Amino acid sequence: xxxxxxxxxxxxxxxxxxxxxxxxxxxxxxxxxxxxxxxxxxxxxxxxxxxxxxxxxxxxxxxxxxxxxxxxxxxxxxxxxxxxxxxxxxxxxxxxxxxxxxxxxxx
Numbered sequence: 170x171x172x173x174x175x176x177x178x179x180x181x182x183x184x185x186x187x188x189x190x191x192x193x194x195x196x197x198x199x200x201x202x203x204x205x206x207x208x209x210x211x212x213x214x215x216x217x218x219x220x221x222x223x224x225x226x227x228x229x230x231x232x233x234x235x236x237x238x239x240x241x242x243x244x245x246x247x248x249x250x251x252x253x254x255x256x257x258x259x260x261x262x263x264x265x266x267x268x269x270x271x272x273x274x275x276x
Contacts, residue, residue, distance in 0.1 A: 177269040179276050180245045184236040184252070185211055186261035191234050193255055198238055201248035204276060206238035216262075233260075239268060239276050 184194055191208065198206055211233035213222040221233070238245065245265075252263060270276060 177271070177273045179239050179268050179270050179273070180242045181266045181268045182236075182238045182240075182245050182249070183264050183266075184238075184261060185214075185233055185263075186236065186256070187259055188232045188234050190255060190259045190261065191236065194236055194252065197248050197251050197255065198236075198245075201251075202244045203238050203240050203248065206236055209235050209237075211235050239270065241276070 182198075186194055195206065195208075213220070214233065215221070249263070249265070255261075256263065
């Protein structure tokens, strides 16, 4: 089957957020109809004049994670509106990009 650019367009949402807020972010995506995502630990970073590193505090509550979700625009865009409300009360950033995937049936 030839690679078709139009059939394979998806949206990629990448969220870096405090680990205690992860469950809520996952619930928002699931409720919006996202069919899957991946979560990986964020090891360290710098922002707002602050450097941070995983595991340097007494509690894991300050650890950050990266949630990556690829899906159809009509599913992910509505979830972003609710995600913004979640981020109003949390440390975190979101970036969104257009991507093409090789196996669109998986997303």
